[in-house]
Amino acid sequence: MVEETGATLGNIERIGIHIAGIVQGVGFRPFVYNLARRHHLRGWVLNDGAGVRIEAEGASHALREFVAGLTAEAPPLAVIADMMIIALPLKGETQFEIKSSLISVTHSATISPDIATCPDCRREMADPNNRRFGYPFTNCTNCGPRYTIITGVPYDRMRTTMDPFAMCPACQAEYDDPANRRFHAQPNACPVCGPRYRLLNSDGQEAAGQPLTEARRLLKNGAIVAVKGIGGYHLVCDAMNQQAVTLLRTRKIREDKPFAVMGGSLESVRRHCLVSQAEETFLTGAVRPIVLLAKTAGYSLAEAVAPGNPCLGVMLPYAPVHWLLLAPEDVWVMTSGNSSDEPIAYTDGDAIARLAGIADYFLIHNREIHYRADDSVVRIFNDKPYILRRSRGLAPAPIRLVRPGPPVLACGGELKNAFCLTKGDQAFVSVHMGDLENMAAFESYKATIGHCQGLLGIRPEVVACDLHPEYLSTKYADHWNLPRIAVQHHHAHIASVLAEHGLEEPVIGIAFDGTGYGSDGHLWGGEFLLADCREFTRLAHCRYLPLPGASRAIKEPWRPAAWMLQELYNADFVNLDIPLARLLPEGWQMTIQAAAKGINAPLTSSAGRLFDIAAAILGIRTHIHYEGQAAVELELAATGARGDTLPYDITAGNVRELDFRPTFAAMVQAIGQGRGTAELAAAFHTTLAAAITDMTRRLSKTTGIRKVALSGGVFQNMTLLRQVAGLLEKDFTVLIHRQVPTNDGGLCLGQAAVAIERSR
Amino acid sequence: LAHGSGGKLSHDLVTGVMLPAFANAALNELHDGARINMPGVKLAFTTDSYVVKPLFFAGGNIGKLAVCGTVNDLAMCGADPHYLSAGFIIEEGFPVADLIRIVESMQAAASEAGVAIVTGDTKVVEKGAVDGIYINTAGIGAVIDGTGISPTRVRPGQDIILSGPVGNHAVAIMALRHGLVLPQTVTSDCAPLNGLVKELLSAVPDVAVLRDPTRGGLATTLNEIAQQAAVGILVEEAAIPVQPEVAAACDILGFDPLYLANEGKMIIFSQPQASERLLAILKGHKYGKEAGIIGKVTDSPAGQVGLRTLIGGIRLLDMPVADQLPRIC
Numbered sequence A: 001m002v003e004e005t006g007a008t009l010g011n012i013e014r015i016g017i018h019i020a021g022i023v024q025g026v027g028f029r030p031f032v033y034n035l036a037r038r039h040h041l042r043g044w045v046l047n048d049g050a051g052v053r054i055e056a057e058g059a060s061h062a063l064r065e066f067v068a069g070l071t072a073e074a075p076p077l078a079v080i081a082d083m084m085i086i087a088l089p090l091k092g093e094t095q096f097e098i099k100s101s102l103i104s105v106t107h108s109a110t111i112s113p114d115i116a117t118c119p120d121c122r123r124e125m126a127d128p129n130n131r132r133f134g135y136p137f138t139n140c141t142n143c144g145p146r147y148t149i150i151t152g153v154p155y156d157r158m159r160t161t162m163d164p165f166a167m168c169p170a171c172q173a174e175y176d177d178p179a180n181r182r183f184h185a186q187p188n189a190c191p192v193c194g195p196r197y198r199l200l201n202s203d204g205q206e207a208a209g210q211p212l213t214e215a216r217r218l219l220k221n222g223a224i225v226a227v228k229g230i231g232g233y234h235l236v237c238d239a240m241n242q243q244a245v246t247l248l249r250t251r252k253i254r255e256d257k258p259f260a261v262m263g264g265s266l267e268s269v270r271r272h273c274l275v276s277q278a279e280e281t282f283l284t285g286a287v288r289p290i291v292l293l294a295k296t297a298g299y300s301l302a303e304a305v306a307p308g309n310p311c312l313g314v315m316l317p318y319a320p321v322h323w324l325l326l327a328p329e330d331v332w333v334m335t336s337g338n339s340s341d342e343p344i345a346y347t348d349g350d351a352i353a354r355l356a357g358i359a360d361y362f363l364i365h366n367r368e369i370h371y372r373a374d375d376s377v378v379r380i381f382n383d384k385p386y387i388l389r390r391s392r393g394l395a396p397a398p399i400r401l402v403r404p405g406p407p408v409l410a411c412g413g414e415l416k417n418a419f420c421l422t423k424g425d426q427a428f429v430s431v432h433m434g435d436l437e438n439m440a441a442f443e444s445y446k447a448t449i450g451h452c453q454g455l456l457g458i459r460p461e462v463v464a465c466d467l468h469p470e471y472l473s474t475k476y477a478d479h480w481n482l483p484r485i486a487v488q489h490h491h492a493h494i495a496s497v498l499a500e501h502g503l504e505e506p507v508i509g510i511a512f513d514g515t516g517y518g519s520d521g522h523l524w525g526g527e528f529l530l531a532d533c534r535e536f537t538r539l540a541h542c543r544y545l546p547l548p549g550a551s552r553a554i555k556e557p558w559r560p561a562a563w564m565l566q567e568l569y570n571a572d573f574v575n576l577d578i579p580l581a582r583l584l585p586e587g588w589q590m591t592i593q594a595a596a597k598g599i600n601a602p603l604t605s606s607a608g609r610l611f612d613i614a615a616a617i618l619g620i621r622t623h624i625h626y627e628g629q630a631a632v633e634l635e636l637a638a639t640g641a642r643g644d645t646l647p648y649d650i651t652a653g654n655v656r657e658l659d660f661r662p663t664f665a666a667m668v669q670a671i672g673q674g675r676g677t678a679e680l681a682a683a684f685h686t687t688l689a690a691a692i693t694d695m696t697r698r699l700s701k702t703t704g705i706r707k708v709a710l711s712g713g714v715f716q717n718m719t720l721l722r723q724v725a726g727l728l729e730k731d732f733t734v735l736i737h738r739q740v741p742t743n744d745g746g747l748c749l750g751q752a753a754v755a756i757e758r759s760r
Numbered sequence B: 001l002a003h004g005s006g007g008k009l010s011h012d013l014v015t016g017v018m019l020p021a022f023a024n025a026a027l028n029e030l031h032d033g034a035r036i037n038m039p040g041v042k043l044a045f046t047t048d049s050y051v052v053k054p055l056f057f058a059g060g061n062i063g064k065l066a067v068c069g070t071v072n073d074l075a076m077c078g079a080d081p082h083y084l085s086a087g088f089i090i091e092e093g094f095p096v097a098d099l100i101r102i103v104e105s106m107q108a109a110a111s112e113a114g115v116a117i118v119t120g121d122t123k124v125v126e127k128g129a130v131d132g133i134y135i136n137t138a139g140i141g142a143v144i145d146g147t148g149i150s151p152t153r154v155r156p157g158q159d160i161i162l163s164g165p166v167g168n169h170a171v172a173i174m175a176l177r178h179g180l181v182l183p184q185t186v187t188s189d190c191a192p193l194n195g196l197v198k199e200l201l202s203a204v205p206d207v208a209v210l211r212d213p214t215r216g217g218l219a220t221t222l223n224e225i226a227q228q229a230a231v232g233i234l235v236e237e238a239a240i241p242v243q244p245e246v247a248a249a250c251d252i253l254g255f256d257p258l259y260l261a262n263e264g265k266m267i268i269f270s271q272p273q274a275s276e277r278l279l280a281i282l283k284g285h286k287y288g289k290e291a292g293i294i295g296k297v298t299d300s301p302a303g304q305v306g307l308r309t310l311i312g313g314i315r316l317l318d319m320p321v322a323d324q325l326p327r328i329c
């Protein structure tokens, strides 16, 4: 061992390296081991609570190459956030080894998200001669479950839900062999020693036959099967079978919100949907989210899958069970295992209790899911991801902030909640938590915050939350006896874009949204803010409008629409020849009368309500069944049509107002002239985009600011986003979300960014 | 002061301002009245001020409310009310005819409840100093033998019984206040419950809690009990009666009847074995005809109230901080 290519003792050095980031559970230690051996180094590598620790001794040039190799050749799933190197006195070991993990008190290792089954593992599962042929828990250091099975840190088998499964000699040998792909692969398993699936009928009776084969046969025959996967249960049925899909809708009490599907192969997906190059990259990558695709003319799935919708949420298999269950030609509905607004079921008892009335069969397994993770949802915009739900496969990977700050817990919003914990300059945005008003979601929210704090070793010193006094997340924030920073909803939206892009200078923030609590006690939602991550000034907003019946008005678009029309035409508007006039429910006069008297009719500047009003006037939707439905359907109605810019007003003054009364008056007039719904729906989008651009230009003139950030739930509308971004990009730098959702799922990041800036 | 709506702010006003000033063992229990030990008798004692607008409404007036409210507060302590006091603050120029109507309905309510208004006070103040008339009543009653009503006796597994449909009082008042025309069947439920309570407690003395869901409605009252008793509560939307006309009005106005005030309803927490007897008594009484079991006490999550909705999910029935504002984004 002393030959060291003729090096003298003076050339031998020892260094200590600490690496932070996603370096646990991604094959990092075996990689270090092999790299060190290649460079003839001695020493050791181990996982500690904060990442990976290495001590290496050898020739100085070899050490240099070794250090360069750590970043240059790192395993595909590793993310190196930080590397610290110190010189150490020589120790003179004779070999390089992997030492067992250290549990440290100040752990800060980051937890890898769950990763889709890798090509090597897929090949093994498909190979009749491989011992993992057809085994639905195949994984290696390059793939498999992570976040959902981790019970503690450092990441080690005993701190995962694989702990009860003792490895067989064959698996143990792989686990111990530094040259093997499964070296220290914590969830390593095989048919001999690992978890297994069982198929139960709804009475809990075990079905005969091989569980996966039998489940597939039943699915082909029209059954609804609850399938336990990585982050929870899916409800599965054949997407070609109209009867099965309709039955699932009835049982799940989900009227018309589209279902996501899983295709057995890219080819089967292409038969029904257009897939661009960028979309293919996402469909087939390691994250495997639901990707929203445009249906093709050849689309032939059951109409009930995504009724009336030109888009379809599609994913490809990501867990071994999916590869084994779906043949390449299959396309199956894969919707989260829950009824109505409940969070996805992930524990066996809960799933069987809650899904018993929905699923005919349960395909369950005995590896516990420790924390739930819904499927992520992305859309591709300008060839890059535009995330609608950041969850499985993406969370809780950290987002880098501009600068470090005190540890913050940002509690997020009320609906589509996610929370955020920060440490140094890293922001860990949680998986999708759902609507907190649901008791199960709220309980899981509190538990997951506790769990993630433990995993990430974060003890918050500041708690950030929304300004809305009634948000459950705001009330939860009160329970922490810590300095509390309440961040205005739309400021948080804009700050989240700024945080993603690491921007410190002020921008014109355009937050077009449903409703959020405003600094003046009204409900904001059509806001132009001069904002950085610390402060904001409200430059302009959509004109205030009462919401007749408060929350009811959000669920029933006819209410704000009727208000708008009676403002324009008095109660006589019912005599107008417009669709809404024929769709008003009984008692509508009293609703308007009450709102006029200020009974339960809070003022709002919400842009989302403008979509509702347009959709209701056109008769597209007067009552919604899911959040944003009227806006979604208005966008659908506009598909392929071209519309003129209708009139609108911008008032002068300190805080400008954008008034769309002239737009709605023009729409009513155009309906009278026999102009079509598609054209008017398109015109509404065009008008909104023109008005936003017009307003932005004026604000830029007075402020001198040429950077614009777009956020808020309304920008989930691709037609509007495309038009607004297109128009603004001619004169401005336009920032949009790329890492967190533009909806309230992204709020927590903005809250955290503001809290950090304000506590500096 | 903006603490009128009966939610958390008003709770904070009581615990933050009133309690520190007046603190004593009987008051600290924060019940509707205090039970005080006089040699030989267990008394219950309460007071309340009435400032309702409008003064006259379908189903009652400020006077009837002032008697029923205090009688009910005593009854909810497990007491049999005997004596009331009445204090009036009247605006100069207030029509005497109206005052007579008010006083007469007070006496009518008092006779129905079997109580005597034994002391009182009247002040007339200059115009504008009050809005018409304000009434304060205080009441004394004897705690019914063998009862021990207290949130500390609420336990997981107990049934929660509601004596009848909710929301009537608030909707009737609101309609009148704002000139909205509702069906004539929408009237305040204002009524003295002590007779019914006496029957219930004679049959089942070990009822854990009685409470009248007045300001803040059923949801707020359930939250108070869940917090005081550190238990969970799960109620069924399908089991909570709402008069169809009230439901329709709530629909139109966007109100949730579970958060609206009642003046003649009560909720009862008791062992499930007693439910059948309690329900039989309730249903045989004119103020409990539509009574039913609406839910159960659970062990977790402590301090929270869940509502199993008609579509099956469990929604958190939260205690509002102030007025309800939409939380939907």
Ligand SMILES: [Fe+3]
Pocket: A489, A493, A513, A514, A515, A516, A712, A713, A743, A744, B329
């Ligand atoms: Fe929002």
Ligand SMILES: [Mg+2]
Pocket: B032, B047, B048, B069, B073
């Ligand atoms: Mg009282």
Ligand SMILES: [Zn+2]
Pocket: A117, A118, A119, A120, A121, A122, A138, A139, A140, A141, A142, A143, A144
């Ligand atoms: Zn693999």
Ligand SMILES: [Zn+2]
Pocket: A167, A168, A169, A170, A171, A172, A189, A190, A191, A192, A193, A194
């Ligand atoms: Zn094995």
